[in-house]
Amino acid sequence: MPELPEVETTLRGIAPHMEHRVIDAIEVRDDRLRQKIPTAVQRVVGHQVESLRRRAKYILIRTANGTLLIHLGMSGSLRVLTSEQEPSRHDHFDIVTGGTTIRYNDPRRFGLLLWHDSSPESHPLLSSLGPEPLGDAFDGDYLYQKSRGRRLAVKNYIMDGRVVVGVGNIYASEALFMAGISPVRAAGRVSLARYRALAAAIRDVLARAIRRGGTTLRDFVDSDGAPGYFAQELLVYGRAGQACFQCGRALQQRVIGQRSSFYCKTCQS
DNA sequence: ACAGTAACCTGTTTGC
DNA sequence: TGCAAACAGGTTACTG
Incomplete structure (x- = not known):
């Protein structure tokens, strides 16, 4: 489903609910994505979101204790839930920040939630990516x-x-x-x-x-x-x-x- | 290095 | 109406 504009739209939607907030919890209820969600994602819990940005179709959430990488695959979406809502089919994980729940749903399971310790640019999935089409290096x-x-x-x-x-x-x-x-x-x-x-x-x-x-x-x-x-x-x-x-x-x-x-x-x- | 294909999944639409 | 095939926004692994 999502190409760059859809990922950018998603990022802008979740940004006000994540920037500068502490990640209170990550609740994983179905870890079966393109790669199994690693338990290491819990390492960012208790840490503040230092930056939130997009690289290619990845959403990168950086904290002092590592970075979360989210990819929406073909059918992934992130929703901001204002009130308590029962999780439904294909809801794989929640990120809870300051009372807001950000919920990831992905029927086809081509998406990703990963953790990386240092600069995300060095992650194997990101290291060989070309320039951003909206950036200066592309013409x-x-x-x-x-x-x-x-x-x-x-x-x-x-x-x-x-x-x-x-x-x-x-x-x-x-x-x-x-x-x-x-x-x-x-x-x-x-x-x-x-x-x-x-x-x-x-x-x-x-x-x-x-x-x-x-x-x-x-x-x-x-x-x-x-x-x-x-x-x-x-x-x-x-x-x-x-x-x-x-x-x-x-x-x-x-x-x-x-x-x-x-x-x-x-x-x- | 390059080009082409198969594969990973589920849900919905299309066609017989 | 019913059922099977085709198709869907992405990406990687494998083959020759």
């Missing part, structure tokens, strides 16, 4: 340089977290349409000018999606349980057979690298 020149000689489809290239983080299946299709690039074009066969347009499109679509609270296709909810409203602004994703907003011809759908991809065969090459 068209970077995408161009790094892609020389690569033959894989450009859509798969920009979805590779070692190249750039946070671009998932929805926003990859959207950005490629905005830049007029065919998703199946070999990454090494995209010009510098077009990579500049693509980098700009990626930044633009992610920033706009964050402003709308993310994209809810079926079940994404923010920390208040509300959906995101960017789905209304999607140009190609999920619109197979419907008219292209630019040329009016029917949009295509096909599987590229095991993922459904949407594009206009007239406007993208």
Whole structure:
């Protein structure tokens, strides 16, 4: 479910309930996630949250006694519960801070809750990640340089977290349409000018999606349980057979690298 | 090093 | 209506 804008939306929702607060308890009721939730997560209990931030699609909660890493996988969500509420199916853990319960739900169990002792950048899952798409180190020149000689489809290239983080299946299709690039074009066969347009499109679509609270296709909810409203602004994703907003011809759908991809065969090459 | 595929899960939608 | 297949926002491990 969650790509970068959805994780960012979640982070902003939980931030007021976590920043500078002491973590009173972590209640794990189902430790079966992509990796088993380690007992070491309890080490942050009793410590204040020193910083709360996002790296790629990870939420990082730093304390003086280590950092919690949370990943939402495909179907994870964090909800802020204001009153006592009975845990239900797929509620894996709660983080309790100053009377607020932050509850993690994840039906498909592709998410993570991990503990790391030092700088989270050194964690094996984070150490080889590429630059943030909204940061200074990411631009068209970077995408161009790094892609020389690569033959894989450009859509798969920009979805590779070692190249750039946070671009998932929805926003990859959207950005490629905005830049007029065919998703199946070999990454090494995209010009510098077009990579500049693509980098700009990626930044633009992610920033706009964050402003709308993310994209809810079926079940994404923010920390208040509300959906995101960017789905209304999607140009190609999920619109197979419907008219292209630019040329009016029917949009295509096909599987590229095991993922459904949407594009206009007239406007993208 | 690179590219492609299978795998990890459950829930919902689609198609016969 | 019923049942099985297909599909879903992510990521890693394995193969050749």
